[in-house]
Amino acid sequence: MTPQERNQLIGLLDQSYEQWTGQGLPVPSERAKQRLEWLDQHSPYGLLIQNTEPDPLFIYANQQAQLIFGYSLAEFLATPASQSAPPERQQERNLMLAEVANKGISNNYRGTRIRKDGQLFEIEGSIWKVLGKSGEMLGIAAMIWSKEVSS
Template identity: 25%
Template sequence: MRVLLLLKVAAALVSPRRPVAPTTVRRGSEGGQFGGRKGCCWKADSYLNAMESPAEPEQMDSTARRLTAGGPPAASNLWHHEWLRLLDSSLRKCSGTAILPAPDASPAQCSTVASSDDLVVVSHDGAEDPVFNYASKAALDLWEMDWETFTSTPSRFSAEPDEREARAELLRRVTEDGYVDDYCGVRISSSGRRFEVRDAYVWNVYQGEERVGQAALFRRSGCKFL
């Protein structure tokens, strides 16, 4: 019996141990302004948690990302004027409305859009799961993000889960028709503030005949906070 017991002990010592599943520790401060609570705030809480680790842009070599590389709009990157000209020319072509004072607007003229406190201009690239690539100052303030965070965030995260189906339908409509000029919908900032967008233009962005992204334009002063 003693020999048998020793053999069992020896077998236990040399047998491979099963790996232990890692334990995730959640700090009390995580979960955005809702602190990880569920209940009435679980949808917004889940949304904010998802935004803590934004996806890397899928198309780093795409036109949209190439023309907005180099950080936030500034004199050093000529205010991303080439991209803004594409937004402007595409909007002019489909709707007759303009963002810039002229199709060949200078970088200095483009800076007024980028630095506006009221004119919200955003765009995303042409990836299958589009990622934001441009935002005016008014847009960054409205979504409460810096440039680096915003331009690494999939644009679907700009809406709460319940709003994403309607948003996807909007983008399908824009893809087919070229633009809409009467969009209204609810969006949410990084801190959980909900706001209603009113009378927004949403349109396809083209370089030649190639669709390279989509963009939206509206007034921050026209938004209603909920």
């Protein structure tokens, strides 16, 4: 992924969030001019996008998401999004995705996820449709906060 492609995805992620909520993703006012870089490199919350394939793959993960899940960006981009939740939590994940499909966004989402090393952890956050410039759905994004990792 080139820096330009990454910035385009982050921009669409941010614009889509604003479309669903009426405000952009939280960024400190002093970093507004470097908004996209801050969201990618310095955000305290994870940002992820999965594509719209029947078995979606991640197409973007910021630095915080990589830290939370323990994957490098290259590993994320080769990982099916369904692997982010343990098998016994797939139904919960599917219900959340159905809500996003119907409403466009799911706020106050909570769920169990699995790190690369197999450890389970809890997340909370928002999940929303990412739309392209002509309104087509490009994927589903997540802004997540991680709780303490459990064994």
